[in-house]
Amino acid sequence: MTVDIPNALSYxxxxxxxxxxxxxxxQNIATRDRNRASRSFVRNRCKSVIKAVKEGNIxxxxxxxxxxxxxxxQAGAKKIIHKNAAAxxxxxxxxxxxxxxxxxxxxx
Numbered sequence: 343m344t345v346d347i348p349n350a351l352s353y354x355x356x357x358x359x360x361x362x363x364x365x366x367x368x369q370n371i372a373t374r375d376r377n378r379a380s381r382s383f384v385r386n387r388c389k390s391v392i393k394a395v396k397e398g399n400i401x402x403x404x405x406x407x408x409x410x411x412x413x414x415x416q417a418g419a420k421k422i423i424h425k426n427a428a429a430x431x432x433x434x435x436x437x438x439x440x441x442x443x444x445x446x447x448x449x450x
Contacts, residue, residue: 380422387413388431395438400446403439410435 358364387410394403411432418428 377422380417380420384413384417384423388435391435392438395442398442398446400439400442403442407435407439 358367387406391403391406391410394406414423414428414432417423418425
């Protein structure tokens with residue numbers, strides 16, 4: 343039996359001989375791909391908040407921030423990113439939005 347190795351592992355990988363080790367390799371590849379996709383999704387949600395803040399759109403930034411917080415909490419709970427890293431990102435995004443609101447109030 344051969345284990346189908348995706349293109350991501352096209353470099354040399356020591357192929358296991360034991361059946362359980364082959365299964366573990368398949369599971370690790372699937373888990374890694376799933377985690378990569380989840381981390382990318384989290385990063386994109388955070389980037390969308392930052393983009394809205396840079397454009398000065400407070401309402402859109404608030405809506406996107408709510409979505410980003412949910413995604414960050416889920417990623418932290420599933421250990422896709424560390425829970426402290428999720429908290430740090432939420433805090434920094436919140437600070438950006440707060441700063442934008444303060445600038446908006448000072449201008450008016």
